[in-house]
Amino acid sequence: MSTPLLMTTHLLALILMAISGVQTVYANNTDFGNQPDSSTLWATGTAWAPDKSRVLYQEFHYAEDPALDLPTRVQYRTPDGELFAEKSMDYSSILTAPQIRQIDYRNSARIETRPLTDVRPPSIEIGFQPHDSNRFVQAKVPLRDDLVVDAGFDPFIRANWDRLTAGRAVSAHFLVPARQDTVRVNLSSTDQRNCSAVQAALSCFVIRPAGLLRVVGFLVDPIYIGYEQDSRRLAMFSGLSNLRDDAGEPQNVLITYEYH
Numbered sequence: 001m002s003t004p005l006l007m008t009t010h011l012l013a014l015i016l017m018a019i020s021g022v023q024t025v026y027a028n029n030t031d032f033g034n035q036p037d038s039s040t041l042w043a044t045g046t047a048w049a050p051d052k053s054r055v056l057y058q059e060f061h062y063a064e065d066p067a068l069d070l071p072t073r074v075q076y077r078t079p080d081g082e083l084f085a086e087k088s089m090d091y092s093s094i095l096t097a098p099q100i101r102q103i104d105y106r107n108s109a110r111i112e113t114r115p116l117t118d119v120r121p122p123s124i125e126i127g128f129q130p131h132d133s134n135r136f137v138q139a140k141v142p143l144r145d146d147l148v149v150d151a152g153f154d155p156f157i158r159a160n161w162d163r164l165t166a167g168r169a170v171s172a173h174f175l176v177p178a179r180q181d182t183v184r185v186n187l188s189s190t191d192q193r194n195c196s197a198v199q200a201a202l203s204c205f206v207i208r209p210a211g212l213l214r215v216v217g218f219l220v221d222p223i224y225i226g227y228e229q230d231s232r233r234l235a236m237f238s239g240l241s242n243l244r245d246d247a248g249e250p251q252n253v254l255i256t257y258e259y260h
Contacts, residue, residue: 195226
């Protein structure tokens with residue numbers, strides 16, 4: 001939560017661990033069975049325990065569309081290299097609200113989103129199955145101008161870069177498949193010490209709940225993301241992962257990124 005990308009990948013979990021799926025059905029409906037071309041490897045993310053004492057997993061981001069400076073596929077692997085989850089992103093309809101397909105092979109959890117722009121009113125179709133259920137639920141939410149879906153958070157940050165780096169806050173309605181709804185979040189710049197895990201010149205941002213959610217303490221722990229100032233690429237993420245641990249429990253991570 002992600003990517004320029006990763007933001008996407010992680011913001012999701014921050015709100016409500018939104019990974020889900022029927023593994024066999026899902027695999028048959030995607031090209032996940034094919035190994036991506038290694039020449040399209042765009043970035044590698046290493047997810048550490050918050051104190052950086054051990055590596056929890058790695059993310060391999062592939063940019064398979066040469067027309068985009070965005071990843072279109074992510075593979076999640078254990079430190080030993082075993083594939084345990086995958087995600088695909090299609091930005092062809094809306095950059096900030098891409099079509100998403102994600103599966104966790106450990107528990108067959110999955111998430112799917114699809115923008116419906118040719119209907120009135122336009123909407124986002126959501127499919128969700130949690131890690132501890134065999135029930136796949138579907139719903140639709142209105143497609144609003146400030147709606148952000150998963151990896152679409154990265155294009156959203158790029159579009160608002162000048163405003164954010166000038167110290168102004170930006171809000172968005174972030175889609176939470178597990179809730180079959182959206183929540184409003186605020187994104188603003190913060191002290192660079194909150195992104196000190198990477199020794200580079202970063203623009204450091206913090207993501208917090210907005211409005212009533214902030215009052216009642218929803219998403220209490222903020223998420224910190226550090227972007228390289230020159231390239232405007234995500235360099236670090238600190239917060240709740242979008243992937244549960246092997247025991248099915250939420251996990252906080254520190255992720256650092258290397259671009260290829």
